[in-house]
Amino acid sequence: MKDPSLRRSAALFRAFLHEQSDPDHCYALLARDAANQVEAWAGPLAGRLVVDVGGGSGWFTREFRRRGAEAYLFEPDAAELGARPVPGAVLADGYLLPLAEGRADVCFSSNVLEHVEDPATFLSELVRVTRPGGLIYLSFTNWLSPWGGHEWAPWHYLGAHRARARYQRRTGRPAKHTLGENLHAVHIGPTLRQVRARGDVEILVQRSRYWPFLASAVTRVPGLREFATWNLLLVLRRCP
Template structure:
């Protein structure tokens, strides 16, 4: 086990398991997101210690897979989600419909502020990150991951054709499926990049970067995001682990 605050590179078996699950996401979302929630909770505990008795806020957690996994491990976990449709017909009792830009929480109430694959869906990532930091207590952990634009999955359901331009990728998706895509660039999907995000976070005085890594790579997970240009394509999904400073 690595020291608290650090993550070791995950195994090839773990990466392959997650990749296979993502290939079945449309057919079996329960399996995919239950598996991903367990993996994310493992990462949080590696960086911060056991979740039992901790207060966790899951911002933009959709149907609540991550929230339920945190609760299963003994955390006081709360879900904040702006889209009522994502919450489903029977949302968790501790689910709140709220915007990630303005969380209905006092300063410093959370041990862990958690956000998985949300940053690419907000048009002002800096404000979103600031709100996560605000609600986290000094010494607490901020966990943020997002799919960067030039990742093979950056265009989401119309990837990887987004590399040829969003309009062309969307047109191809509509021809192939006969329906409109869920995501529209500039409305609910935004081009967020690794380099600018890292520079923005490192310039802050209220957080310390514990780790900036590719979330799913089985090796050299922290090395890939350090290489300009390459990181924009090879990171796939950037994971930031931040410590809230006093």
């Protein structure tokens, strides 16, 4: 996979800046971008079974379906589905998906890992439902990245409690995320070691999801990667 272009990275960054005011544009663009990444490794999605785990209001699922995939959304939080959930969406815990083993051609999870308390169990479930030879697309925002605190970033560098208090003072409303409840400090180094220790997956891609140059190299430098990667993308193949 080639490094992302600077133009592509800039377009995504501009969309993120307007996420609150124009979420439709932001997430439609992100969904198209993610589907392009999946197809770079899995090939055309038409006729493939794609499982979108934790996909919220369904932007990714809709894009996969637009490309001809048989795509299903599994989301644990009814509020995240929105007022008009994607047809066929299922309320389901990512630790225990209502799917038979080896069912999916592609198991997709975008920016969910930092919101689960037990990443190892979550990853094991993604692997379980993926067929041998199938792909797992996993990306997450690591805690020490400039966006690690989500809506109260980058003030999380000064402490989560202080950052959340500042957010409430500035906006007049409580922050959506609370560290240790629905946001967790996930780091790149431990995550990579955890994945490499598994015997049931092979790492095909290890790179910054949005970085416009040296996207793979930056994830291989301990220390630096925790700050510079922003968002880690792993594409895994389930071993036979």
